[in-house]
Amino acid sequence: MIWQIELIILIIVMILAVGALSVKDLLGAAILFGAYSFMMCLLWAIMGAVDVAFTEASVGAGVSTVLFVAAVFRTSRRTED
Amino acid sequence: MKNAALLLVVILGGVLIYGSLEFPIWGDPLSPACCHVSPYYIEKAVEDTAVPNLVTAVLADYRGYDTMFETIVIFAAGMGCVFLLRTFQTKETGSRLYRHIPTGITIKIEKKGRFPEDSQVFERIDSHWVPHDLIVKTTCRLIIPFIQIFALYVIAHGHHSPGGGFQGGVILGAAMIIYSIAFNLRAAKRRMNERATVILSTLGVFIYAGIGVICMLFGLNYLDYSALAGLFGVDPVMARSHGILIVEIGVGIAVMAVMVTLYYNLASAGKHDEGL
Numbered sequence: 001m002i003w004q005i006e007l008i009i010l011i012i013v014m015i016l017a018v019g020a021l022s023v024k025d026l027l028g029a030a031i032l033f034g035a036y037s038f039m040m041c042l043l044w045a046i047m048g049a050v051d052v053a054f055t056e057a058s059v060g061a062g063v064s065t066v067l068f069v070a071a072v073f074r075t076s077r078r079t080e081d
Numbered sequence: 082m083k084n085a086a087l088l089l090v091v092i093l094g095g096v097l098i099y100g101s102l103e104f105p106i107w108g109d110p111l112s113p114a115c116c117h118v119s120p121y122y123i124e125k126a127v128e129d130t131a132v133p134n135l136v137t138a139v140l141a142d143y144r145g146y147d148t149m150f151e152t153i154v155i156f157a158a159g160m161g162c163v164f165l166l167r168t169f170q171t172k173e174t175g176s177r178l179y180r181h182i183p184t185g186i187t188i189k190i191e192k193k194g195r196f197p198e199d200s201q202v203f204e205r206i207d208s209h210w211v212p213h214d215l216i217v218k219t220t221c222r223l224i225i226p227f228i229q230i231f232a233l234y235v236i237a238h239g240h241h242s243p244g245g246g247f248q249g250g251v252i253l254g255a256a257m258i259i260y261s262i263a264f265n266l267r268a269a270k271r272r273m274n275e276r277a278t279v280i281l282s283t284l285g286v287f288i289y290a291g292i293g294v295i296c297m298l299f300g301l302n303y304l305d306y307s308a309l310a311g312l313f314g315v316d317p318v319m320a321r322s323h324g325i326l327i328v329e330i331g332v333g334i335a336v337m338a339v340m341v342t343l344y345y346n347l348a349s350a351g352k353h354d355e356g357l
Contacts, residue, residue: 050243051136054235058251063340066258070348070357 013039034065130321141325145304159339166351179203207355221263228256236333246332254340266356278338285335
């Protein structure tokens with residue numbers, strides 16, 4: 001594959017991972033985590049692991065984001081630490 | 082304390098990166114992963130199972146025992162969520178909001194008041210209610226049948242293309258979750274209640290394990306689907322293909338029900354009363 005695209009996606013993945021860890025707003029962290037999952041899905045697809053990419057897209061970017069948002073909705077929006 | 086944790090993370094990360102230097106390089110034909118079982122799967126999977134998608138063949142046939150316990154792990158996750166979060170209230174707590182449909186007036190009924198049951202003119206609404214979400218509701222009404230058809234396609238077509246029980250089950254559960262988000266939790270529970278989700282998640286695991294037991298009854302090993310040849314009236318190779326399909330259907334049912342269970346319990350904090 002074109003290595004420039006892989007490099008850009010890897011950098012975005014790292015930025016999203018650090019952002020999801022460091023952001024104070026938990027709803028924002030959930031959305032960042034969904035975007036992270038989607039970028040990982042693109043990486044799996046580039047590497048040829050299409051089954052894994054499909055699972056990542058449906059579970060990681062789809063349902064788990066909804067479950068995180070539901071959990072944030074029922075607890076508190078801001079983190080303590 | 083924070084500095085010590087950072088130091089620990091840096092040291093462990095360094096050790097991991099140092100360890101990864103010993104890995105075989107990418108695409109090395111002599112690496113251990115490429116030497117032992119992989120050539121057998123790549124050469125013999127289509128002959129053995131008549132399944133063109135190698136991932137599905139390995140996942141559901143050669144490593145069927147692992148996948149069965151993966152399904153059980155998901156089932157256990159759903160049951161754990163129920164046991165941790167579900168609260169059973171014997172009496173009503175707090176006030177409820179009702180909307181008079183012809184006039185649009187919202188009334189609040191306090192704890193001691195009488196609630197209208199199954200009324201045509203009063204509709205129960207959540208405390209976080211968004212009025213007149215016509216576009217969201219209509220879009221979901223239109224899109225949900227296509228999502229469900231796609232999910233069934235993914236489950237049934239796992240032999241030939243990426244997909245299978247896990248992905249299809251998650252998409253099928255996501256359709257139900259979208260319905261629950263667009264309308265409300267009570268509407269979703271009228272379509273699929275809690276009893277149905279628990280029974281379906283158990284049924285999925287039961288289908289998977291039951292196929293294994295049927296294989297044993299026909300005199301072969303547990304989860305050796307070629308034993309089903311007589312049952313389906315096909316040759317043993319096609320029987321393995323059909324066995325994989327049945328197993329995938331079981332996985333799909335279990336995963337779908339568990340996803341819906343997780344959503345119901347998380348979105349309503351275990352009360353199953355007001356959702357997201």
